[in-house]
Amino acid sequence: MKVINTIAALKSLLEPIKLGQQKIALVPTMGALHKGHVSLIKIAQQHADVVVCSIFVNPTQFTDPKDLEKYPRPLEHDMQMLLAAGCDVVFMPSVKEMYPEQEEWHIDLGPAEFLLEGEFRRGHYQGVTQIVNKLFNAVNPDVAFFGQKDFQQVLMIENMVAYFKLPVQIISCPIIREDDGLAMSSRNIHLTAEDREHALVLSAALNYVKDHFNDLSIPVLLENAKDMISAIPGVELDYFTIANGKTLLPETDKNQPDLVALVAAKVGQTRLIDNMLLN
Ligand SMILES: Nc1ncnc2c1ncn2[C@@H]1O[C@H](COP(=O)(O)OP(=O)(O)OP(=O)(O)O)[C@@H](O)[C@H]1O
Numbered sequence: 565m566k567v568i569n570t571i572a573a574l575k576s577l578l579e580p581i582k583l584g585q586q587k588i589a590l591v592p593t594m595g596a597l598h599k600g601h602v603s604l605i606k607i608a609q610q611h612a613d614v615v616v617c618s619i620f621v622n623p624t625q626f627t628d629p630k631d632l633e634k635y636p637r638p639l640e641h642d643m644q645m646l647l648a649a650g651c652d653v654v655f656m657p658s659v660k661e662m663y664p665e666q667e668e669w670h671i672d673l674g675p676a677e678f679l680l681e682g683e684f685r686r687g688h689y690q691g692v693t694q695i696v697n698k699l700f701n702a703v704n705p706d707v708a709f710f711g712q713k714d715f716q717q718v719l720m721i722e723n724m725v726a727y728f729k730l731p732v733q734i735i736s737c738p739i740i741r742e743d744d745g746l747a748m749s750s751r752n753i754h755l756t757a758e759d760r761e762h763a764l765v766l767s768a769a770l771n772y773v774k775d776h777f778n779d780l781s782i783p784v785l786l787e788n789a790k791d792m793i794s795a796i797p798g799v800e801l802d803y804f805t806i807a808n809g810k811t812l813l814p815e816t817d818k819n820q821p822d823l824v825a826l827v828a829a830k831v832g833q834t835r836l837i838d839n840m841l842l843n
């Protein structure tokens with residue numbers, strides 16, 4: 565496994581591979597790796613000859629400075645996970661390498677940018693697309709892998725790819741969960757034992773909606789799911805919605821295709837998101 569810190573070194577490693585017609589996959593991450601990240605690498609290996617995993621805690625996508633400051637950075641552990649997963653190249657640039665100078669970034673990501681996560685983390689998807697575009701320029705991947713856990717992120721990246729007409733295929737990969745249902749997330753590390761217990765209500769409420777989808781109306785499903793969550797102490801709901809998976813607009817007609825339930829809540833001091841496809 566090669567560990568690379570600069571764009572120039574990365575390009576000189578990857579350009580001959582690309583010229584040799586080998587397929588390159590990119591798995592962008594912010595580190596603090598878990599089985600969710602490993603699953604992306606494993607899926608990437610099935611689609612490409614060379615898998616590049618980037619680790620970069622991107623400052624421009626953080627809307628809360630405390631969240632950025634306390635974002636976990638367990639480097640040794642991450643290297644071991646990547647070695648065990650059989651990753652070929654790790655790209656781990658510094659902030660200076662990715663942002664050598666002040667720069668403006670604003671692209672049209674469509675109206676869904678301002679919904680859900682975009683409403684609670686204003687400007688978040690401009691920062692995400694800014695760094696993903698830089699990573700795509702540095703790696704020039706044929707295909708890139710993202711987790712469905714960050715459902716809206718996948719849509720925003722697809723919109724960015726369409727905006728610039730980039731020749732990169734985007735693949736959304738299933739959510740990996742703990743045995744008790746909690747979606748794996750780097751931020752789970754911040755949960756106290758009590759928070760960890762309380763956080764289970766998020767996946768439980770999503771499962772409730774999925775299990776009762778055929779029997780109850782959408783307004784009733786939403787009311788019951790929100791009641792489940794508000795019954796748990798220390799869980800502060802930002803949103804629980806059933807939406808069209810392409811527009812992210814709320815949906816009340818169960819016969820529409822592509823429905824997804826999405827939730828975000830603060831559990832103790834930690835903000836978590838999760839979602840589930842419904843049909
Ligand atoms: N449980 C999971 N299952 C599948 N993919 C996941 C999971 N968790 C994260 N990913 C994906 O891994 C990639 C990198 O995510 P990231 O490094 O931000 O980890 P994370 O666990 O989402 O951290 P956090 O949500 O705390 O920022 C993203 O595409 C993300 O959607």
Ligand SMILES: CC(C)(CO)[C@@H](O)C(=O)[O-]
Nearest residue numbers: 592593594622692695714
């Ligand atoms: C895609 C990403 C690596 C961009 O910083 C980040 O948003 C993440 O880890 O999901």
Ligand code: BAL
Nearest residue numbers: 594625626688714717
């Ligand atoms: N996993 C999405 C990146 C973020 O929360 O900033």
